[in-house]
Every structure is written in C-alpha cells, then in structure tokens.
Amino acid sequence: xxxxxxxxxxxxxxHGDDQTYDEIKSLIDSLDIDEQSALVxxxxxxxxxxxxxxxxxxxxxxxERHNSRTAEYLLGIPLLADLLQNGLNELxxxxxxxxxxxx
Numbered sequence: 001x002x003x004x005x006x007x008x009x010x011x012x013x014x015h016g017d018d019q020t021y022d023e024i025k026s027l028i029d030s031l032d033i034d035e036q037s038a039l040v041x042x043x044x045x046x047x048x049x050x051x052x053x054x055x056x057x058x059x060x061x062x063x064e065r066h067n068s069r070t071a072e073y074l075l076g077i078p079l080l081a082d083l084l085q086n087g088l089n090e091l092x093x094x095x096x097x098x099x100x101x102x103x
Contacts, residue, residue, distance in 0.1 A: 041062040045058055
C-alpha cells in the first residue's frame with residue numbers, strides 16, 4: 001500500500017453508512033423478479049459465463065437461482081459496472097440505447 005492508493009482502498013471497503021450502496025441496493029430491491037434476473041444474467045454474460053447467443057439460458061438460470069439477496073450478490077461483485085457494460089456490448093446494446101427507448 002502507498003498513500004496514493006489508500007483512497008482507492010476505501011472504495012473497495014464495505015461501509016455500513018454508505019449512501020451510494022444503500023441507494024443502489026434499494027433500486028435493485030425495487031425491481032421485480034424478471035428485472036433482477038435479467039440484471040444478473042447481464043452480469044454473467046459480461047463476465048463470460050454465457051454468450052450473447054445464450055441470453056435466454058442465462059436469464060432462466062438467474063431466475064431459477066433468484067433469492068432475496070440479489071442486490072447484495074450483485075454489489076459484492078468486483079467491477080460490476082464493467083461487467084454490465086461488457087454484457088451490454090456483447091448483446092449489441094448500450095446504455096444510450098436504453099435511454100433512447102425508455103426515457
């Protein structure tokens with residue numbers, strides 16, 4: 001460790017009073033089972049566990065394994081945002097595409 005990197009270590013640490021964590025957890029918890037399953041499946045595609053051509057299989061597997069701790073599971077994955085972005089890229093989508101269609 002060095003003083004320059006010490007600030008980054010804080011990002012990786014778990015903080016009970018982390019408002020960002022609480023907000024994201026609350027958002028994920030508010031999703032229905034299908035939406036949570038799709039988010040998990042997207043993470044798995046981004047990680048390489050499934051390919052884009054296995055999207056339906058990934059969603060079915062995520063739904064089968066669904067439980068009440070989806071938010072904790074996802075937020076415990078290092079580099080979650082990168083995996084989600086990779087998953088979108090693998091499926092030929094982007095956040096901008098979603099915004100155009102839904103916002």
